[in-house]
Amino acid sequence: MIDRARLEGIVREAGRIAFDAWPGAGHALESWEKTPGNPVCAADLAVDAFLRRELGRLLPSAGWLSEETADDPARLDRGLIWLVDPIDGTRDFIRGRAGWAVSVALISEHRPLIGMLSAPARDEEWIGISGQGSWRNGQSLRASRRTTFPGARVPADSLPKEDRDLATVAKPNSIALRAAMVAADEADLLATLRWGYEWDIAAAALIAREAGAAISDAFGHPLDYNKRDPRAFGLLVSAPAIHAAAVDRLATRAHALARPRR
16 A cells, blocks of 8 residues: 555655746746647756655556656556646746646556555645545545536636636636646536647545545546556546536537547
């Protein structure tokens, strides 16, 4: 059994390392683009190196997949794997905004066992444990129980015309924090229509599921982890009663936008 207190301490320290480099706390930051429109900063790499070292010491048998580390196909042979996004929401981080989090998940046989988010700029720590529940700052979470799709709260800057029967709420850049908003009943629906990586969603999806939310890709299919191609098309996190309506609403757009990677 993993030492939960030690894991929480590691993720909390990763959050402190990130916070100590965050421009919002008055610190200078070196940042650049890995590819056009894909920012990274020195704090991403520092947090990644810390987590890889400390999580490796905590569970030496586990594989590793992180946004900031070259993928090693040997992970596919591991029953356990860490999925890590050192700073999810890098754009908010670089701009000095609080909508970012360190995201860590432990996967066993393609399913998440533990998911943690450290969001020190928001004074938040989130954890979900498979079969046991999820918590924010020690308080048990209960996801949205909305039963009608029109009027559902969505973390978004704006909505396309066909979705203007929904309601916008404040949107952090971190997709993990947006999913966690559904877990905390601060939103009813999170939906994306793009290819996304496992490290972006694993921890928050478990936190939301353990709070009672419904979770799938954009087509309504279950999520799977530690795949050879570590991506899924879209993420849909919602109150259970509106999940089918959300899948129906997105179906035409999802099929039009999803394309295999060449």
